[in-house]
Amino acid sequence: MEESPELLNKSVGGLAEFDFSLCERNHALKRQMDGEGFGKLFENMTKMTSSGTTIVGAIFQDGVVLGGDSRSTQGNIIANKKAMKVHYLTDRIYASGAGGSADLEKVSQIVSAELRLFELNSGLQARVVMAVRRLRQYLFKYMGHVSCYYLVGGVDPTGSHLFTVKASGNALRKAVEAEGSGSYCAVAELENGFKPNMTEGECVALIKKGIEAGMRGDNMSGNSYNIMVITAKGLKKELGIKPSFAKEEKIENQFKFNAESLTVLSKRVQAAL
Structure with a gap:
């Protein structure tokens, strides 16, 4: 199904109250992108983002x-x-x-x-x-x-x-x-x-x-x-x-490497400028 250009290019109306003109356009874009296999991409583009903050x-x-x-x-x-x-x-x-x-x-x-x-x-x-x-x-x-x-x-x-x-x-x-x-x-x-x-x-x-x-x-x-x-x-x-309900974070799996586990191939000492 091909959507009409008038619907896809619809602009926000000049109404004094809340205007939901673009809702129809967004639904039409979604239908068209679903038909072309890009529906998931459209959902990600229009997804709300949380500010993740207080x-x-x-x-x-x-x-x-x-x-x-x-x-x-x-x-x-x-x-x-x-x-x-x-x-x-x-x-x-x-x-x-x-x-x-x-x-x-x-x-x-x-x-x-x-x-x-x-x-x-x-x-x-x-x-x-x-x-x-x-x-x-x-x-x-x-x-x-x-x-x-x-x-x-x-x-x-x-x-x-x-x-x-x-x-x-x-x-x-x-x-x-x-x-x-x-x-x-x-x-x-x-x-x-x-x-x-x-x-x-x-x-x-x-x-x-x-x-x-x-x-x-x-x-x-x-x-x-x-x-x-x-x-x-x-x-x-x-x-x-830190609030009282915050759990103490413990670092696990701290690896300590033996100094002899690495072989030194060569050494060079250079004087500092």
Whole structure:
């Protein structure tokens, strides 16, 4: 069965409400590729990807606390057990990131460099809204194709701020928030325990509960987690925190080779320059 060109080339309509025009086109493409033997390829192309992350943030009376787990995944494989998901922007502004590791690292570096140049040229401290604005401008150009979801938090002369920035370029001001595949579990703890004007200790305890809930409920989040406490006085770090339910990893099959098992064929000694 050959699909009509009008259906295959269908564009998004100009409706004010949600538009599902492309659903018919996608079904037609699937039918055509099935007939040509490429149906499996189409399924892989349109498959949703999990960000495999739990990142959280909350405001307290003197600053902001950001945190994230340390598991970086590549499909069903744990690629990195000690990934740092809280990215540096300035000395008083950090961003927890969910999405693609390479995208998050590079976009964070670009915005961090721009903020630093502003501080050097003006002699002023960069504002949190400036970081959010630059992230929004950069990400909006790519319409979601750059896989970056941020929780931007920091302290500046106007106070303590926390924003969520989506890959589409949308941003919202928040008092407490979670992102990533483990956010469904984390946000339940955060919303249940959050209250205005928390102390630093209360906020850190809440962030820990949120991250651990995400790690417990999402197998793409795990291993350990890191927390950054940002205040006007500076930065406090808690790194490599392991929850009580995490199993101790033991390295098995450590082989020790006998030094005499290898035969030395020749030796040469050369003086260092």
